[in-house]
Amino acid sequence: DTGVSQNPRHKITKRGQNVTFRCDPISEHNRLYWYRQTLGQGPEFLTYFQNEAQLEKSRLLSDRFSAERPKGSFSTLEIQRTEQGDSAMYLCASTSPSRGANYGYTFGSGTRLTVV
């Protein structure tokens, strides 16, 4: 169990640029989640995948945001035309429901995005 890996750890970008984050979940986990956390707040759900299928998207996920998990392994989250309001920590988590309902998430360390 190597944990959930997120890259990059930090990203500073200029307003209007596109950014892409990567998440590598625990290998046997078939569910992968993206959350966003702004300063002083708890994480907010963005989207999740079961294998390669994106099963739910939050209304927080505007059309500038897109997430993929092409082979059911790693996932990418892209933000187009970044805005200052996109500055946040983007957290990825994975889990395996097949292990039973009482198996919690494992979170990655997150990608801190700063839009200047």
Added chain:
Amino acid sequence: AQSVTQPDIHITVSEGASLELRCNYSYGATPYLFWYVQSPGQGLQLLLKYFSGDTLVQGIKGFEAEFKRSQSSFNLRKPSVHWSDAAEYFCAVGAPGGGNKLTFGTGTQLKVEL
């Protein structure tokens, strides 16, 4: 839709003192309940979880939590706090069958005085 309230934004305790962090949830049935801890600049680590059965659950690092249906609460406790417990603590609720999607509270920042 479910929601979580953590009424205490900041709590300061002395090392060795007992700790209780409050969490109230709103959900129509019995939810899945979680406590996570987050150190600065890090992801979240699961402390403990409740799904069903015994309403007093034990977690890692000496933490425990009690589910009280009548009060819609899931408070986190520790008998004796260590300086390394200083962090931010999040309560979360999940809907059974809801794809394991979680709704988090706004967190409680714990400071430990030596």
